[in-house]
Amino acid sequence: MEHLFIDQYSGLDSIIHRLDPRTKIVTLIIFVIFIVLTPPTYFLQFLLYFVVIGGLILLSKVPFIFVFRRVLAVMPFVIVIGLFIPFIKEGEIAGAYSLGNIKLNVTYSGLIIFWNICIKAFLTVMCLTLLTSTTSFPFFLKGLEKLWVPGIFIMVLSFMYRYLFVSIDELMRMKHAKDSRTIKPKRLFEIKTLANMLGSLFIRSYERGESVYLAMCSRGFNGSIKTLDNSSFGYKDAIFSVGLTSILVLIRLTGIL
Amino acid sequence: MHIPDGFLAANTWIPAWILSIGGLGFCIKKAQEALKEKLIPLMGVVAAFIFAAQMLNFPVAGATSGHLLGGVLAVVLLGPYGGAIVIAIVLVIQCLVFQDGGVTTLGANIFNMSIIGSMGGYYLYNVIRKRIDGDRGILIGTAIAAWLSVVAASAFCAVELAISGTSPLHIALPAMALVHMLIGIGEAIISVLVVSFVLKTRSDLIYNKEEL
Numbered sequence: 001m002e003h004l005f006i007d008q009y010s011g012l013d014s015i016i017h018r019l020d021p022r023t024k025i026v027t028l029i030i031f032v033i034f035i036v037l038t039p040p041t042y043f044l045q046f047l048l049y050f051v052v053i054g055g056l057i058l059l060s061k062v063p064f065i066f067v068f069r070r071v072l073a074v075m076p077f078v079i080v081i082g083l084f085i086p087f088i089k090e091g092e093i094a095g096a097y098s099l100g101n102i103k104l105n106v107t108y109s110g111l112i113i114f115w116n117i118c119i120k121a122f123l124t125v126m127c128l129t130l131l132t133s134t135t136s137f138p139f140f141l142k143g144l145e146k147l148w149v150p151g152i153f154i155m156v157l158s159f160m161y162r163y164l165f166v167s168i169d170e171l172m173r174m175k176h177a178k179d180s181r182t183i184k185p186k187r188l189f190e191i192k193t194l195a196n197m198l199g200s201l202f203i204r205s206y207e208r209g210e211s212v213y214l215a216m217c218s219r220g221f222n223g224s225i226k227t228l229d230n231s232s233f234g235y236k237d238a239i240f241s242v243g244l245t246s247i248l249v250l251i252r253l254t255g256i257l
Numbered sequence: 258m259h260i261p262d263g264f265l266a267a268n269t270w271i272p273a274w275i276l277s278i279g280g281l282g283f284c285i286k287k288a289q290e291a292l293k294e295k296l297i298p299l300m301g302v303v304a305a306f307i308f309a310a311q312m313l314n315f316p317v318a319g320a321t322s323g324h325l326l327g328g329v330l331a332v333v334l335l336g337p338y339g340g341a342i343v344i345a346i347v348l349v350i351q352c353l354v355f356q357d358g359g360v361t362t363l364g365a366n367i368f369n370m371s372i373i374g375s376m377g378g379y380y381l382y383n384v385i386r387k388r389i390d391g392d393r394g395i396l397i398g399t400a401i402a403a404w405l406s407v408v409a410a411s412a413f414c415a416v417e418l419a420i421s422g423t424s425p426l427h428i429a430l431p432a433m434a435l436v437h438m439l440i441g442i443g444e445a446i447i448s449v450l451v452v453s454f455v456l457k458t459r460s461d462l463i464y465n466k467e468e469l
Contacts, residue, residue, distance in 0.1 A: 073357065159301020199451045
């Protein structure tokens, strides 16, 4: 079976794709921190951030519609937590509505908090989508490893990445087998069957983990994995990281001046 | 329950990062003592299992469906430390690959779901299964711990949002807790069914079963 969901578009070729993973990870996380720490009323700065990140996405040739879909994915959380904030925050009233007997007051401070979380969630998801859709996952891990993320964490992550597709395939095969044998199952039966599928998937995964470990031992595994390393930090990376960071500092300064 | 970037202020996400890095470091140290280098392939493959399991939708009341979160399931099978590491790994992947939860808030998400939800859930499960004999104790413990872990994680999430000044506690806490009390029922049912399947087929895989 084919799986395209994990690092879709990372196979494209563009200036952004060719950068060293470390450059992208560090600069885009700095970007995220800049966005998160900007006070909510600096509307011009958010507009400028949007222009910068939009420009980078344009450079990377990742389709906008894909980024937009990723942004929409945070909406459920925004609705559950955010939507009632403008109505319950106390302060100067911006507008009052009555629905039957219920009186709703919208306050300025509430609206600002709502704007704050929406715009920040929106812009940071754009940053992270750019990061993951321009870097293939193994390179991404390589980058994290060189940024002093503990090796044990990287190794577990790379194992997970390798076996993720195997597990999903196995689960989908079981589901197809079940679906082709049951027509309109009763709910309780359905839940029980699905749970048994998960149980057997767990046992298979566990046994696979053990046999992978034995196979690794017989090939001389001693707790660390060595791989070829062909990424390098070149002048393009230096220009990108210094350039983007100074643009961010300049944007930030517009608020202070 | 995956908090996106921008929902937490720096006075919350920085301490949450420190807490969860400390907690995970402790888990890795403890798990390595028990599993040695076997830890790495085993955690990786089981994390892939939890990830795949979250993609399977179960029919719930009406036409809605829910999926397993797996926090307590992971600790029942792998123990408190291994289970917490697996859940943290899944959260990292969800954040980095699917933008499900933010980068600055990742620390808080790991704290809520991995440290509180999974590791905390294990201690509750362990207390219950020691009081009740046999497999019934394991199943009842799993059910209660699974339900409470979901509710507790959502309550911590509400407290963090309140500390950040995003939403006041008296609104966020009941709203989050009520929604997750319902989600928790599904979680408890699925976890119990999966654990009972493992008990029937390979009961040696239940963590520390011989201790009883």
